[in-house]
Structure formats: structure tokens, C-alpha cells
Amino acid sequence: MPCYIEPTKDGGTMFLCGKLGPHCAAEKCASVSGYLCDFPVAEGRTCDLPLCERHAYQVAPDLHYCPGHLVLWKAFREAGGVERELGNVVPFPARTGKPENGELF
Ligand SMILES: [Zn+2]
Numbered sequence: 109m110p111c112y113i114e115p116t117k118d119g120g121t122m123f124l125c126g127k128l129g130p131h132c133a134a135e136k137c138a139s140v141s142g143y144l145c146d147f148p149v150a151e152g153r154t155c156d157l158p159l160c161e162r163h164a165y166q167v168a169p170d171l172h173y174c175p176g177h178l179v180l181w182k183a184f185r186e187a188g189g190v191e192r193e194l195g196n197v198v199p200f201p202a203r204t205g206k207p208e209n210g211e212l213f
């Protein structure tokens with residue numbers, strides 16, 4: 109029977125044994141997982157790492173990321189990735205002729 113280690117509010121730990129599903133996948137964590145990482149890893153697929161309450165980082169309502177993917181997500185967002193993806197349209201056609209010098213008309 110698998111056993112789990114759950115932190116208690118007073119800073120101690122509590123053992124839980126039973127068929128409670130996979131352990132949290134975060135490093136050095138042996139808690140019961142109640143969440144799955146929702147980070148998209150491929151078309152129609154998500155990371156799906158099992159995560160406990162403390163390691164499932166909520167990035168949007170009902171959307172949780174594992175610690176590793178949270179770092180990726182933050183870097184992506186800070187680099188302006190969200191806007192860039194939304195603005196990912198057809199590039200401007202290459203201009204021909206004289207370069208513009210600010211004088212349009
Ligand atoms: Zn955990």
C-alpha cells in the first residue's frame with residue numbers, strides 16, 4: 109500500500125497510507141496529488157504530472173502548472189510571448205523602391 113507524507117498546518121508532517129493515486133511529482137514531495145499539470149506539451153496533450161495542492165501552481169482558473177512549467181510559463185510571458193503569439197500574423201510584404209524617410213506625403 110503506498111504511503112504519502114502530508115505537511116500539517118503546525119509545520120509537522122502526517123502520514124497517509126492508502127490507494128490515493130500517484131504521488132506529487134515535485135522534488136522531495138511525497139504528498140497525495142490532487143492536480144495534474146495543464147501545460148500543453150503537444151497538440152491536444154498536456155504535461156499531466158501529478159501535483160499536490162502546494163505544487164500545483166494556479167496560473168488561471170482551473171489551470172495548474174508544475175514547478176518546472178511554471179518557470180517556463182513565466183519566462184515566456186515576461187518575454188512578451190503572449191502578445192507575440194496573438195499578433196502572429198502574416199509578415200508585411202517586403203517593401204520595394206525607395207526607403208521611407210519619415211516623409212510620407
Ligand atoms: Zn507536492
Ligand SMILES: [Zn+2]
Nearest residue numbers: 145155174177
Ligand atoms: Zn508540467
